[in-house]
Amino acid sequence: MSELKQLETFVAVVGLGSLSAAARQLGVVPAMVGRRLDALEERLGVRLLARTTRSVAPTQEGEAFYEDCQRILADLTEAEAAAASGSGRARGHLRLSAPAGFGRRHVAPHVAAFQRLHPEVKVTLDLSDRLVDLQRDRVDCAIRISDLSDSGLVAIRLAENRRVVVASPAYLAARGAPRALEDLQHHQCLSLGESQSRGWSFVVDGKPVNLKVSGALECNDGAVLHDWALQGLGLAWRSLWEVKDDVSAGRLLTVLDDCASPDYPVYAVVPQRRLLPARVRLFIEHLRAAYAAPGYWD
Numbered sequence: 001m002s003e004l005k006q007l008e009t010f011v012a013v014v015g016l017g018s019l020s021a022a023a024r025q026l027g028v029v030p031a032m033v034g035r036r037l038d039a040l041e042e043r044l045g046v047r048l049l050a051r052t053t054r055s056v057a058p059t060q061e062g063e064a065f066y067e068d069c070q071r072i073l074a075d076l077t078e079a080e081a082a083a084a085s086g087s088g089r090a091r092g093h094l095r096l097s098a099p100a101g102f103g104r105r106h107v108a109p110h111v112a113a114f115q116r117l118h119p120e121v122k123v124t125l126d127l128s129d130r131l132v133d134l135q136r137d138r139v140d141c142a143i144r145i146s147d148l149s150d151s152g153l154v155a156i157r158l159a160e161n162r163r164v165v166v167a168s169p170a171y172l173a174a175r176g177a178p179r180a181l182e183d184l185q186h187h188q189c190l191s192l193g194e195s196q197s198r199g200w201s202f203v204v205d206g207k208p209v210n211l212k213v214s215g216a217l218e219c220n221d222g223a224v225l226h227d228w229a230l231q232g233l234g235l236a237w238r239s240l241w242e243v244k245d246d247v248s249a250g251r252l253l254t255v256l257d258d259c260a261s262p263d264y265p266v267y268a269v270v271p272q273r274r275l276l277p278a279r280v281r282l283f284i285e286h287l288r289a290a291y292a293a294p295g296y297w298d
Helices: 002-016 019-026 030-044 060-085 100-106 108-117 169-175 181-186 193-197 222-230 240-249 278-292
Strands: 049-051 056-058 092-098 121-127 141-145 154-159 163-167 189-192 200-204 207-211 235-239 253-255 266-270
Touching: 002 019, 002 030, 002 049, 002 060, 019 030, 056 060, 060 092, 092 100, 092 278, 100 108, 100 121, 100 141, 100 222, 100 240, 108 121, 108 278, 141 278, 154 278, 163 240, 169 253, 181 200, 181 207, 189 222, 222 235, 222 240, 235 240, 266 278
Parallel strands: 092 121, 092 141, 189 235
Antiparallel strands: 049 056, 141 266, 154 266, 163 235, 163 253, 200 207
8 A cells, every 4th residue: 555655745846846836736745745755765766856855856767656656556446446346447558559551541530429429538549550669659459460379469350461473564564473482582572671581471382482582672661562463563462452442453463372371360469468558449349240240341
C-alpha cells in the first residue's frame, strides 16, 4: 500500500507541478508528500525529480517513469471498476498500432465504431509499416500480418490472409511471366523496405521457401508498391485483401500461383495474455467479430 501511495504521489506532483498542490489533492501535508517522494527515489535508486524551493520538474528518468505510472494507475482504476461492477466496462487510453494500408481500410473504421460503443475509451491509432516494440513504444495492441509462429510474441489470430505475386498486364507483356521461382532473379521485384532482407516466402512441394529478391525500386509503404505494380514497374508480393479488386478487374494478374505463399494471418499482438485491460480485450473481440462477419472480405 505504501508503494502505491508513493506512485500516486509522484504522479500528482508531476501532473500538478507542485508539492503543495499535490498535497492538497491527496489530502495530506506537504511534508508527507516529500517523504513519499524521498522513499520512492531511495527504493528505485534513481533521481526522479529535480526539486528547488520554487519549482519541481521530472528528470529524464522521471519523465519515462511518469508515463509508466500513469498507465499503471489507470489500469488499476479500470480493474477495480470492472471488478466492482462485474460488467468489464472499457475505459482508459487504448494505444494501437497497425500497418498503414491495412490499418486505413480494416482497423480505423472499427476503431471509430468501438469508440462509439465505449465512450469512456480514448483511442490512439498509429499507422506505420515499421515493426513497433510494444514495451518501448507503450503500445497496448499491435495488428500484424505475418507468420508469428516462432516469434515468441503473445499473438491472437483474428483472420486468415494469403499473399500473391502480382504484376500489370503491360509489365508481363513486356518482360514475360515468371514460370518458376528461379525466374524472379530476372525481374524487377518491388520490395517493402526493411523486409527486402527477409525476402518473399513461398511453398514448394509442401515445404516453405524463402527467396531473396531484388529490383530498382523499394519503399517502406506497401500502398506505394501497389501503385508501382499498377503502373507496370515490376512484380509485387502483396496480401490478397489489398489487390483482389485489381485482380478481379484485370488491372493486375497473379503469377507463380503454384508456389502460393504460406499463410500470413492477421494477428492482434499484446504484451501479455493474462489480465488484459478490458479496453484491450473488448477491442480484440470487436475486431475478430467484424472480420468473421459473412462476406466481410469479399
